[in-house]
Amino acid sequence: MSSQKEFEPLNICVLTVSDTRNLDTDTSGQKLRDLLIAAGHKLHDRNLVIDDIYQIRAVLSNWIIDAQAQVVLITGGTGFAGRDSTVEAVSPLFDKTVVGFGELFRQVSYDEIGTSTIQSRATAGFSNRTLIFCLPGSTGACTTAWEKIIKEQLDSRHRPCNFVGQLKIKTAP
16 A cells, blocks of 8 residues: 555635736736646636735635635735735735745745845735735746745645645535
């Protein structure tokens, strides 16, 4: 008998926060969708809202209470521009913050963008056993976050640990 765990596909939602994009021009949200599907996960839902605290919270709150939504990937609104408000919208909803995500994201981003990485407020946390990642709006940053951090942490086979056991358990449809 093998002790190797099987891959467990997760239900993942993608939210783009942007004042200038729509679903047809949303390259970062599309990239996250493509990456999660290529990794064997399921796109549970996808949405796009303007950079407004209450619109972000409205969509996110629905996913947090959705028994099937296990992970949320948010792209956009994590910088220092005047309307960037993703972190302010999402952080109060966290039951627990994954402090290491933002730290590691900035570390791996340094090789790509140098000291400009300090302008990223990428963060992550849990709300009602839903894991939420807040990523910059660039397609490159989303790819970096997925490939170098998130993909492994959402893989039930990754050792020594991953986040899968901390997530909501999917109920039968």
